[in-house]
Each structure stands twice: as structure tokens, then as C-alpha cells.
Amino acid sequence: MSGDANAGAGDSATADASRADGSRSPPAADTASDTADTADTAAGATPAGLTAREAAAADADDSTPPLRLANVTKRYEGGAGTVTALSDVDFAVDAGEVVAVVGPSGSGKSTMLNLLGLLDDPTEGRVELHGAPVAGRTERERTDVRRETIGFVFQDFHLIPTLSAVENVRLPTAFLPEDATDRAVDLLERVGLGDRLDHTPDELSGGQKQRVAIARSLINEPDVLLADEPTGNLDRDTGVSVLEEVREIAAGGVGVVAVTHDDLVTDYADRTVELVDGVLRDA
Numbered sequence: 237m238s239g240d241a242n243a244g245a246g247d248s249a250t251a252d253a254s255r256a257d258g259s260r261s262p263p264a265a266d267t268a269s270d271t272a273d274t275a276d277t278a279a280g281a282t283p284a285g286l287t288a289r290e291a292a293a294a295d296a297d298d299s300t301p302p303l304r305l306a307n308v309t310k311r312y313e314g315g316a317g318t319v320t321a322l323s324d325v326d327f328a329v330d331a332g333e334v335v336a337v338v339g340p341s342g343s344g345k346s347t348m349l350n351l352l353g354l355l356d357d358p359t360e361g362r363v364e365l366h367g368a369p370v371a372g373r374t375e376r377e378r379t380d381v382r383r384e385t386i387g388f389v390f391q392d393f394h395l396i397p398t399l400s401a402v403e404n405v406r407l408p409t410a411f412l413p414e415d416a417t418d419r420a421v422d423l424l425e426r427v428g429l430g431d432r433l434d435h436t437p438d439e440l441s442g443g444q445k446q447r448v449a450i451a452r453s454l455i456n457e458p459d460v461l462l463a464d465e466p467t468g469n470l471d472r473d474t475g476v477s478v479l480e481e482v483r484e485i486a487a488g489g490v491g492v493v494a495v496t497h498d499d500l501v502t503d504y505a506d507r508t509v510e511l512v513d514g515v516l517r518d519a
């Protein structure tokens with residue numbers, strides 16, 4: 237998975253980093269929304285429809301999950317034929333819960349994260365944000381709502397090597413008029429890195445890098461954190477401390493979805509779901 241949805245300026249930087257380092261790489265993001273945009277406009281929605289959706293979301297019952305895949309099927313059409321990567325997946329993450337997603341290679345985990353991250357569209361079914369469908373939003377609206385709603389954490393951290401910890405954390409706010417330096421410092425202090433503010437990634441340990449990445453993922457106060465193998469590059473003790481941080485974030489009301497092969501993550505999760513050949517089931 238890639239495409240740092242936390243970021244404005246960071247979007248392209250981290251997406252490029254993802255592709256360059258060979259980690260999960262999604263299909264082209266946001267390209268499939270055009271058809272849906274047209275359909276939505278035909279149904280009477282305009283760009284102002286976003287406000288209507290957001291109003292609907294605000295009115296939604298508190299129990300409405302922040303992010304849901306509603307009976308989602310995802311098929312890829314390629315030269316080698318059609319691959320059904322996800323088959324009728326119904327999944328929601330609630331505010332404050334940590335969900336681990338496990339499954340063998342090729343079972344659809346990246347595809348699921350890409351859909352949850354609004355980086356791709358389902359072939360059938362709906363992605364819902366606070367109960368409102370994502371389909372129909374323009375690319376710009378989708379980028380905005382992604383930045384405001386979803387934080388991303390990656391196995392390879394996806395930090396910009398030339399930037400300090402503070403600069404990396406505030407990067408997703410680079411396009412905003414206000415200076416987020418104070419918030420970035422607060423977040424770094426919260427994850428125990430108050431004494432590493434000016435360190436660049438190569439001056440940090442793996443666990444510290446992941447903490448910087450977690451701080452960055454929180455800079456826009458997301459409702460949901462999507463983590464792709466968050467402990468994949470960490471030793472066990474460091475993984476434990478990062479997961480304790482993740483649990484604290486969830487305790488603050490953030491829903492967390494972590495794709496993982498690591499039993500440690502499943503130990504820290506409230507529940508674990510398993511993908512097998514694109515079919516989701518409780519593990």
C-alpha cells in the first residue's frame with residue numbers, strides 16, 4: 237500500500253517512496269472516480285453535495301463506523317484476465333478499536349487497504365465514510381477528505397530523509413496557511429521523541445522512525461489509522477512499544493486497521509479478521 241494520504245505535499249513524496257522501495261504499491265489512485273462522479277452529478281449532486289454528505293455524516297448516529305466497506309468486490313482486469321481480489325467483503329472499523337487483518341500473500345490485503353484509504357474504488361459495493369458513500373466525490377474532494385480523516389503508517393516509515401522529525405511530522409500540513417510546528421512538537425513529545433525533534437531519519441532508530449511516522453499520521457487528527465505491517469521492520473521489544481502507542485491512539489477514539497503478518501499485532505488487536513482468496517472472515 238502506498239500513497240500517503242496524510243499528506244498534501246507528502247502525498248506524492250511518500251507514494252513515490254513506496255514505489256521506489258518496492259513495498260505495497262496500489263493501482264493508480266483516484267482514477268476510477270470519474271465515472272462515479274458523473275453518475276453522482278447526474279443524480280443531482282454537485283460539488284456542494286460534499287457539504288450535504290458531511291452534514292449527513294454529522295447527523296449520523298454515533299455508532300456509525302467511521303469507515304466501512306459495504307459488500308465490496310474488487311476485480312482487476314489485466315492482460316492475463318480478470319482477478320477477483322476481494323469478494324463481497326463487508327467490513328467496518330469502529331471508533332476506538334484496533335482491527336488486525338491477516339491473510340496469505342495475494343489474499344487481497346493491499347487491495348482492502350487501498351479501498352479503505354480511498355485510493356481505489358470497488359468494482360461493486362460501497363466505501364462509506366461516517367455512513368456516507370465515497371463514490372461521487374471528485375478527486376480533489378477525495379484528497380481533502382482523506383487528508384482530514386485517514387492517517388497512514390507504513391512498514392518502511394516513508395519519512396523524507398532530508399527533513400527533521402518535526403519537519404516530517406508537519407509535512408502533511410505544508411499547504412495549509414497555519415504553521416503546524418507546535419502541534420508537530422506536541423505529537424513528537426507524546427510519542428516520546430521530545431528530545432529528537434531535529435534529528436533526521438538516519439539519526440533515529442527503527443522504532444523512533446516509526447514513532448515519527450505515527451506522529452505524522454496524527455497531525456490532521458484522523459478518525460482512522462491504516463497501518464501496513466507497522467511492526468514489520470521492528471524487533472519485538474520495539475514493536476511492543478509502538479503497539480502500545482497505537483493502543484493509546486485507539487483509546488483516544490481513533491479506529492485502527494493494521495494489515496500484518498505479526499502475531500504481536502494480533503495480540504494487541506481487539507479483533508482479527510482473515511482474508512483468504514479475497515473472502516473476509518473472522519479469525
Ligand SMILES: Nc1ncnc2c1ncn2[C@@H]1O[C@H](COP(=O)(O)OP(=O)(O)OP(=O)(O)O)[C@@H](O)[C@H]1O
Pocket residue numbers: 260262263312313314319320321339340341342343344345346347348
Ligand atoms: N493492479 C492489479 N492488476 C491485476 N491484479 C492485481 C492488481 N493488484 C493486485 N492484483 C491481484 O489481486 C490479488 C490480491 O492482491 P493484493 O496485493 O491485494 O494481495 P496481498 O494480500 O496484499 O498480498 P501480499 O501480502 O503479497 O502483499 C492478487 O492475486 C494480485 O495478483
